[in-house]
Each structure stands twice: as structure tokens, then as C-alpha cells.
Amino acid sequence: MGIAGSDRRSVVIKALSAAGFAALGLPDRSLAQPAELPATPACEGHAAATPRQTEGPFFTPSSPQRADLRSDGSGTLLVLSGFVLTRQCRPIPGALLDFWHADTAGQYDNRGFRFRGHLFADQLGRYQFITRAPGLYTGRTRHLHVKVRAATQSPVLTTQLYFPDEPGNRRDSLFDAKLLMSLRRAEGGQLGRFDFVLAG
Template sequence: MTTRRDLLLQAAMLSALPGLGFAQTRGLTLPLEPTPPCGEQAVPTPEQTEGPYYTPQTPQKTQLREPGMAGIPLRIGGLVLSRRCRPVARVMVDVWHADANGQYDNAGYRLRGHQFSDADGRWQFETILPGLYPGRTRHIHVKLQPPRGDILTTQLYFPSEPGNARDGLFDRRLLVQMGGDDTAKIARYDFVLDID
């Protein structure tokens, strides 16, 4: 049942990020500050390895979750910003991750795809919460390619995961803001590119 508190939180997210449609996910409890902060003390989003399962030339799509696919639905999105907190449009955001069983599709493009940030720097994917890959904590791989500038390859992590403390690649600066419940999740991360 949707409570009054849920409706207020949904309205707050809509006003903060119009067009992302985050308010359609139940249990929304996300803070609205950029992650990581940008501005005078801006620190660009940290780079990380692409890992062994990157596949180039992914299809352009925002819907990665397929009908009947196992796993908890996840809506993930945010902004692509410059060091000065300006939105960066036309950035190719390419994502890939394991399925609910921790397996990567290395033959096709399941749970792989890209899109371009809009004029306000917004990006978003409908997918599932990644499963646990042996030896790693839960994560999503991301490549960002701006119209001008270098490609950023990194990974996003989820809060309160027991595997975070054991994963040698884990970086707290790459934690998404998370909300939702056991039936649907929502996550936000604002990338800061090393451009003006």
C-alpha cells in the first residue's frame, strides 16, 4: 500500500530529476544530493577495470530486463555532470552486468546495452539487481564516452552488501544511492566527468 510518505518522496524525486520516472518504483527513500559532489572541490568519478566480460557494440536500449527474467527489478539512473556541475549531453553510457545467478552473457547482449545522456545529462536503465559473481561483490560495469574527452570505465556498487568489505576493487566513492524493497529496487548515481 502506498503511504503519504511514499507519495511525498516520489514528488521530491520527480522535482529533482524530471523525466527519469523514478517515482514509479515503490519504497523510494533516496537522498537527492549528487554523488560524488561536483563544483570547486570536484573529484571526477574514479576509474576501474572493465573486467574480462566487456563486449563492444552493444545495442542502444534502456530496457535490459526481459519478460520472465529472474531477478529483482532495478531502475538505475542519474546524471552525467562536468566538474562544474553542468549536465553533459550525448554521453554514451554503456552498461553490462551478471544475471541473477552471477553469470554474464558472453554470446549475446543479455543485460548489456547503451544509451545517450539527454540534454539535461540524464541517463537511466531498467534492469535487474545483478547476482553475485564468484569472488566479487554485487556490481555493474559502466563505460561513459563523452562527445569530446576520454572514455571513463568504472563500476558501480550497492550499499550494505556483505561482499563489499572482501572485494579488492570495491570503492565507496562508487556506491549508488539505493531505495526500494524485496520486490523492486531503485538506484541513483551521478557521474562527474573530468571535463569543464
């Protein structure tokens, strides 16, 4: 392998972003700029597994497979991308990621699948999806829910991802800074990055 792991990841994330945004048909070309975001957490040979968090009461199994969770209505676009990695920082091709989160008004769709969907990491362990940033609901800071699994028989990592610079982070007892996405604003939305590290 000619490029060190972290450099290689930076390169492929850039490639992923340009191609991925185009594939998603984002209307705003300014969002199609390559995302230069730091890995979260840094994975430099050995890494701690991504912390587990409670599933909460609103998980619905058998979500549709899709990388576009945008739904009707408005709200800040969020493009989240990253890797699924082993603790040795090796990518896990084909890993399953199942996301669910509240809508922009802070409501979960518990009858259907708005803002719910699963996707698979590609052959380089990369994933990317687009959604609208969730709204707030009482008692919680802004967050995404996710389950990640390396393969069908593998243990499931259930956790939550958090947004930087949210006032509610300080008041939410579940908040864990290790689960903060890297996030930057782009015209028309936000670009996020989070790398999952699976134990075992």
C-alpha cells in the same frame, strides 16, 4: 538560471523518475513514485572525477541501444538514474553510457547481449535505465560495469558501481566507496542514483 545547481538537479530527477518509469512501462505503479535520492557523489560546483576501475574480462563492444535491460526470468528490478556531469557540475547532454553486468545467477552473457546495453544522456545530462540487479559470482561483490563518454572523440571513463550494505564489499579488493550508488527499496524493486563526473 533561477535555481541553484543541486536544487535544479533534485527537481529534474523527480520529473525524470515519474516520466521515465511510465516510459519504461513498469508494471508496478509503486515504483513510479519520484525518486528522492541524494546525488552520488555530491556535486556542488567542483567535484572529483568518478574513479576509474578495471574493465574486467567480460566487456562486449557494440551493445544494443536500449534503456531497458530487463531480460527473461525474475530478479529484483533496479531502476538507476542520474546525471553525467563535468567537474564543474555542468550536465553533459548526449553523453554515452554503456552498461553491462552479470545476470541474477552471476553469469555474464558472453555470446549475446543479455544485461548489456548503451544509452545516451538527454539534453539535461540525465540518464535512466531499468534492469535486474546482478547476482554474485566468486571473488566479487555485487556490481555493475559501465563505460561513460562525453562525445565520440572524448576519453572513456571505465568503471564499476557498487551496492550499499553488501557484505561482500568488505572483502572485494576492487570495491571503492566513491562508487556506491544511492539506493532505496521500493515495492517491486530498487531505485538507484549515481552521478558520473567526467574528467577533462
